[in-house]
Amino acid sequence: MGALPFESVEELQAVLGRYAYLADRGLATAVWLSLALNKPLLLEGEAGVGKTEVAKVLSELLDRRLVRLQCYEGIDASQALYEWDYSRQLIAVRAAQLGEHEADLFGPDFLVERPLLAAIRAGSRAVLLIDELDRADDEFEAFLLEVLSEFAVTIPEIGRVAAEQPPAVIITSNRTRELHDALKRRCLYHWIDHPSVEREVQIVRVRAPEVPEVLARQVARAVARLRTMDVAKRPGVAETIDWSQALAFLGADRLESETASATLGALVKDHEDLELVRAKLDEVLEPE
Amino acid sequence: MPDEGRARPRGEALMDATLQLRGIERLVGFGRMLRSRGLPVGTGRILAFCRAVAALGHFDRESLYLAGRLTMVARKEDFDAYDRAFQQWFPQARDRLLAELAGWQPEARIEIEREIEVLVGEALSEERAAEGEGEEGDEEVTIGLVASGTEMLRARSFEDLSEAERREADLAIRNLAVVLPMRRARRYRAAPRGQRFDLRRTLRSSLRTQGEPFRRSWRSRRTKRRPLVLLLDVSGSMSAYSRALLQFGYAAVRAGQRVEVFAFGTRLTRLTRSLRRSEPDLALRQVAASVLDWEGGTRIGASLKDLLDRYGQQSWMRGAVVVLCSDGLERGDPVLLAAQMARLGRVAHRLVWVNPLKGSPRYEPLARGMAAALPHVDSFLPGHNLQSLESLCEVLSS
Numbered sequence: 001m002g003a004l005p006f007e008s009v010e011e012l013q014a015v016l017g018r019y020a021y022l023a024d025r026g027l028a029t030a031v032w033l034s035l036a037l038n039k040p041l042l043l044e045g046e047a048g049v050g051k052t053e054v055a056k057v058l059s060e061l062l063d064r065r066l067v068r069l070q071c072y073e074g075i076d077a078s079q080a081l082y083e084w085d086y087s088r089q090l091i092a093v094r095a096a097q098l099g100e101h102e103a104d105l106f107g108p109d110f111l112v113e114r115p116l117l118a119a120i121r122a123g124s125r126a127v128l129l130i131d132e133l134d135r136a137d138d139e140f141e142a143f144l145l146e147v148l149s150e151f152a153v154t155i156p157e158i159g160r161v162a163a164e165q166p167p168a169v170i171i172t173s174n175r176t177r178e179l180h181d182a183l184k185r186r187c188l189y190h191w192i193d194h195p196s197v198e199r200e201v202q203i204v205r206v207r208a209p210e211v212p213e214v215l216a217r218q219v220a221r222a223v224a225r226l227r228t229m230d231v232a233k234r235p236g237v238a239e240t241i242d243w244s245q246a247l248a249f250l251g252a253d254r255l256e257s258e259t260a261s262a263t264l265g266a267l268v269k270d271h272e273d274l275e276l277v278r279a280k281l282d283e284v285l286e287p288e
Numbered sequence: 289m290p291d292e293g294r295a296r297p298r299g300e301a302l303m304d305a306t307l308q309l310r311g312i313e314r315l316v317g318f319g320r321m322l323r324s325r326g327l328p329v330g331t332g333r334i335l336a337f338c339r340a341v342a343a344l345g346h347f348d349r350e351s352l353y354l355a356g357r358l359t360m361v362a363r364k365e366d367f368d369a370y371d372r373a374f375q376q377w378f379p380q381a382r383d384r385l386l387a388e389l390a391g392w393q394p395e396a397r398i399e400i401e402r403e404i405e406v407l408v409g410e411a412l413s414e415e416r417a418a419e420g421e422g423e424e425g426d427e428e429v430t431i432g433l434v435a436s437g438t439e440m441l442r443a444r445s446f447e448d449l450s451e452a453e454r455r456e457a458d459l460a461i462r463n464l465a466v467v468l469p470m471r472r473a474r475r476y477r478a479a480p481r482g483q484r485f486d487l488r489r490t491l492r493s494s495l496r497t498q499g500e501p502f503r504r505s506w507r508s509r510r511t512k513r514r515p516l517v518l519l520l521d522v523s524g525s526m527s528a529y530s531r532a533l534l535q536f537g538y539a540a541v542r543a544g545q546r547v548e549v550f551a552f553g554t555r556l557t558r559l560t561r562s563l564r565r566s567e568p569d570l571a572l573r574q575v576a577a578s579v580l581d582w583e584g585g586t587r588i589g590a591s592l593k594d595l596l597d598r599y600g601q602q603s604w605m606r607g608a609v610v611v612l613c614s615d616g617l618e619r620g621d622p623v624l625l626a627a628q629m630a631r632l633g634r635v636a637h638r639l640v641w642v643n644p645l646k647g648s649p650r651y652e653p654l655a656r657g658m659a660a661a662l663p664h665v666d667s668f669l670p671g672h673n674l675q676s677l678e679s680l681c682e683v684l685s686s
Contacts, residue, residue, distance in 0.1 A: 009344070009351070029344070029354040036343040037336065044364065074474030074510075078488075086487045093499035105495075134603075137475075176603045184362035185332055188340075191364045232597060232631075272627070 005062070006032075020206045021050070021057040022199055030190040031058065040148055040169035042184060045192035047174055048236015055129035055170040064168070065122055068129045069115035071136040077143060081153060082117045085110045106157035116147055117161065123151075124165035134173040141180050148186060195237060197224045203237055204244050211244040218255035219244045222284050223267065229280070231273040243267040257281055312338060318377045322360055325373060333360045349378060445647060445672045447528045454531075460674055461535040467685040468545055468609055470511040471637070482508030514637055515546035515604040516684070519595070520559075521614035522551045523586045529644040529672060533613045534559075536677060548604050552591035556598075588618050588657060589625035596631050609684055610636040613671065615645050618657025625657050629664035640683060641665040647672030 006012045013028035023031070031054065034041035043051040059066035069080055089105050113121070119128040133141065147153065148169065152162035171187060173179055195203060200220040204211055211219075219240060227234045235243075246263040247255070261281060268274045277284060319334035340355040353374055361370045449457060476482075478489060489505035497503075518537045520530040530551070540547045549559040599605050610632060618625050633639050641661065645651045647670040653662055662668065667683050670676045 025350065026354055029351065030358050033340050033343060033355065033358060037339055039336070042362075072474070076475070084488070084491075086491045089491055090487075090494075090499075090501075093494070097499060174601075176601055178363075181328060181362070185330070187362075188336075188358040189362045190358060191367070230597075232600065272631070 008032075015061055016057060019057045019061050021053060022195075022203050022206060023054075024195070024199065027054070027190060027192060030188055034170075034188050035168055037188075038166055040171055040187045042171045042173065042179070042187035042189050043192055044173050044175055044189070046194070046234060046236060048238040049192045049194060050237055051172040051192055052129065052131055055127055055172075058168060058170065059127040062127065062168070064124075065126045066129060067115050067119040067122065067126050067167070068131060069119075070131045071133050071140070073135055073137065075136050075140055079114060080116050080140070080144075081114050081147070082155060083112045083114065085112050108158065111155070111158070116144075117153065119167045119169075120147075120151055120153060120161055120163045123163035123167055126167040128167045128169045130169065130171045132174055133171050133179060134176045138180060141183055145180075145183050145186070148183075194224075194227060194234070197221055200224070200237065200240060204241055207241050208245050208248065211248045212253045215247060215253055215255060216244055218285075219247065222255060222260075226267070226277060226284050229276070229284070231268070231270070231276065233268075233270045233273060235267050239267050239269075255285055257285055260285060315341060318356065318373070319360060321377055322370065322373050325369060327361065327366055327369060329360045336360075352378060445644070446532045447644075447672075449528075454528075457532065457674060458535045461532055461677060462539040464536065464539055464677065464681050467681070468513045468516055468540075469637070469685060471514050471607060473510040473512040475510045476507040477510050479506055479508040482506035484508065513545055515548065515608040516540055517605065517608045517610045517636070518547065518549045519592075519610065519612040519614075520549065520551045521553070521586055521588070523553045526586075526613070526615055526644070529642075530613055532677065533611070533642065533671065536680075546604055548599075548608075550591075550595060552586065552588070554587050554591075556591045556594045586614065586618065587620040588612075588614060588616070588661075589620045589622070589628050592628035592632055593624065596628065596635065600631070600635055605635055607637045608635075609638050609640070611640045611642060611680070611684075613642040613644075616641075616643055616653065616655050616658030616661065618655070618660075620657075622656045622660040626660040626664070629661045633664040633666075638666045639664060640667045640669060640680070642669050642671035642680065644670060644672035646670040647676065 006015060009025070009029050009032045012032045013023055013025065016023045016028065016031075030041055030043075033039070041054075043054060045051055055068075056066060058064075084106065089110050092105060092110070115128070119126045130144070133144070136144075150162075151166045152160060154160045194200075197217075197220045200223065201213075201216050204216040204220060205213065208216075223235055223240045223243070243263060243266040246266040247259060250259055250263065252259045261278060264274060264277060268277050315338050316334055319329050319337055323329040336359040337356055340359050341352060344351045344355055356374065357367070357370055361367060444453075446454070446457065476484065476486075478486060484507050486505040486507040489507075490501050490503070493503045493505065494501040516537070518533060520526075520533055522530050534549065537547050537549045547560070551557045551559050596605075629639075643651075643653075643658070646653075646668065653659055653668075669680055669683065671680055
C-alpha cells in the first residue's frame with residue numbers, strides 16, 4: 001500500500017472533491033480500503049447515483065488508464081478477454097500459400113486484446129471498470145472470478161500473461177439479479193444511496209456551475225421530495241443535474257411551476273410517473 | 289513485537305502485543321456474532337475485516353463501522369441486521385480497548401496477521417464441532433401414485449376434495465410437465481444448419497487442410513426458457529386453489545426452471561425462497577400464518593403495484609410468463625387494478641389469469657375488479673381442478 005498517493009481517507013475524500021466527485025465518508029472509505037487491501041470494490045445502488053463515475057474519477061486522479069468492460073447478456077471470454085483476428089489470419093494464410101513471407105498465425109500480431117487482457121497487461125497502471133455485471137450470465141461471473149483471483153490468463157498459443165501488480169477494480173451492479181456469493185466474498189461491498197439535499201446542491205454546483213445557487217437548492221429539495229413519492233423510477237443524481245441545466249438554460253433563476261412543468265422530462269422518464277408528478281407539481285415544488 | 293526505527297506514541301512493546309491480541313479478539317468476536325445471527329460471514333471475511341481495520345490505522349467508531357460493513361456484508365438487505373449487531377458489540381462512542389490500540393504501527397500489523405488466522409481458525413473449528421451433532425438428512429419418502437384414483441379426481445373441484453384426496457391430487461400436479469416457452473438468447477452456439485457464418489470455427493478447421501476452408505461452420509442463436517412468475521391469492525376463499533397452484537410452481541422449480549412465487553392477500557409476500565427450502569404445504573402454512581386479516585379482502589391492485597415497484601426491473605420479470613390466480617373480487621380501487629394490470633402486461637411476455645370461479649358454467653366476469661383487469665389478460669382459465677391445470681400446462685407451453 002506504499003504506492004498510494006494519499007495518507008488517509010479524509011485526504012482521498014478531499015482529492016475526489018477536487019476532481020468534481022463529492023463522495024461521502026462511506027464511499028471514500030470503501031475506495032481507500034479497496035486500494036489499500038488490493039480488493040475489488042463492488043458498488044451497488046439505484047441507477048444514476050454515480051457508480052460508474054467513481055471508476056472514471058479514480059483513473060483520472062491516480063493518473064491510470066481506465067479499462068472498461070461493459071457487461072451484457074451473453075458476453076463471453078472472446079469478448080471480454082481476447083480473441084484471434086480471424087480475418088487477418090485468413091489473409092496471412094493466403095499470403096503464405098502464395099509464397100510470401102511466413103507469419104506466425106497465433107503470435108501476438110494476431111491477438112485482439114479485449115478489456116480484461118488489457119487490464120492484466122497494464123497491471124497497476126490501470127483501473128478496471130466492470131460495468132453492470134448483473135447483466136451478464138452467471139457462467140460469465142464464474143469465469144470472471146477466476147480472472148479476478150489470479151490476475152493472470154493462459155493463452156495456449158502464447159503462454160501465461162500475468163499482472164505484476166493487480167489493477168484497481170471497480171465492479172458495478174444495478175441489482176437486476178443477485179450476484180454470486182463467491183464473487184462477493186472477494187470484493188468489498190458498498191451501497192451508494194441517493195445523496196442528502198445538502199450534498200446534492202454541492203454536486204449540482206460543481207457539475208453545472210452555470211446553475212444559480214438558489215435554483216440548485218430548490219431543485220435538490222424538489223427532487224428529494226419527489227424521491228419520497230410513490231414513483232416507479234426514482235430520479236438519480238444525473239437527472240437532477242440534467243434538470244438543473246435545462247432550467248438554467250431557459251434562463252430560470254428560481255424554480256417556478258411553468259418552467260418546471262415544461263422541463264420535467266429531463267427528470268422523470270416514465271409516463272405514469274410524469275402524470276403523477278404533474279398532478280402534484282405544487283406539492284413537489286414547495287409544499288407549504 | 290520488534291519496533292525499531294519508529295517512535296511509538298505510548299507503551300512498551302510487550303504490553304502492545306497483548307493489547308493487540310485482545311483487540312483482534314474483539315474484532316473476531318464481532319465477526320462471529322454476525323455469523324451467529326445468520327449473516328454469511330466466513331473466515332475470509334473476518335480476516336478481511338481485521339486487515340481493513342489495521343489498514344485504516346485509526347479506530348474511531350465510524351471507521352470501524354464502515355470497515356466491517358464493507359468487508360462482511362454483501363447485501364443491502366443485511367445492513368439493518370449489521371447495524372443492530374454493531375450497536376450491541378461496540379456500544380460506546382469510544383471503545384476503550386480499541387482506542388488504546390490507536391498506536392498500532394504498520395510493521396506490527398504484518399506480524400499480527402498470522403495471529404488473526406489462528407484465532408479465526410480456532411473459532412471456526414469450535415463451531416463446526418457444535419454444529420456436527422443433531423443434523424439429519426431429511427429424506428423424502430416417495431409415494432406411489434394410484435392411476436385410477438387420479439382419473440376420478442381429475443374433474444372434481446379442489447375445494448371438494450378430502451385431505452387424503454388432496455394429497456393425491458398434489459402428487460398428480462407435481463407430475464405435470466410444466467414446459468415454458470422459449471425465447472431467443474443473445475448468445476450463439478455452433479449449429480450445422482445455422483444462419484450465421486462461424487468464421488472462428490471455419491478457420492480453425494481450415495488449418496487442418498492447409499488453410500483451405502473446405503469445411504464451413506455455421507452458428508445460430510441459443511434459446512432460453514422463459515421464467516414463470518406465480519401470483520397466488522391466499523385469502524380464505526381461494527386457499528384450496530392456491531395450494532394446488534403452488535404445487536404446480538413446485539413442480540416447475542423441481543424441473544430446474546426459473547420460477548418466482550408470490551402470495552398476496554392484503555399485501556405481497558415473496559415465497560420463492562421458502563419454497564426452495566421446504567415443502568410447498570409448509571411454505572403456504574407459513575404465509576397463511578403471516579396474513580393477519582383473512583376477512584379483510586384482497587387488494588390485488590395494491591399488491592401488483594408493490595410487485596412491480598419492487599421487482600419490475602428484475603430479469604425474471606421481464607419477458608416472463610405470469611400466472612395470476614385469484615377470484616378477482618377486488619376490495620381496492622378497480623382503476624388502480626386496471627393500471628397495474630396494464631403495467632404488468634407490458635413487462636410480461638404473457639399474462640394468464642386463473643380464476644376458479646370460471647369453473648362454474650354460469651360464471652360471468654362481472655365483478656368490478658375482474659372486469660377492469662380482463663382487457664389486459666392474454667388467457668383467462670378456470671384452474672379449479674386437475675383437468676383445467678392440465679390445460680393450463682398446454683397454454684403455458686404454447
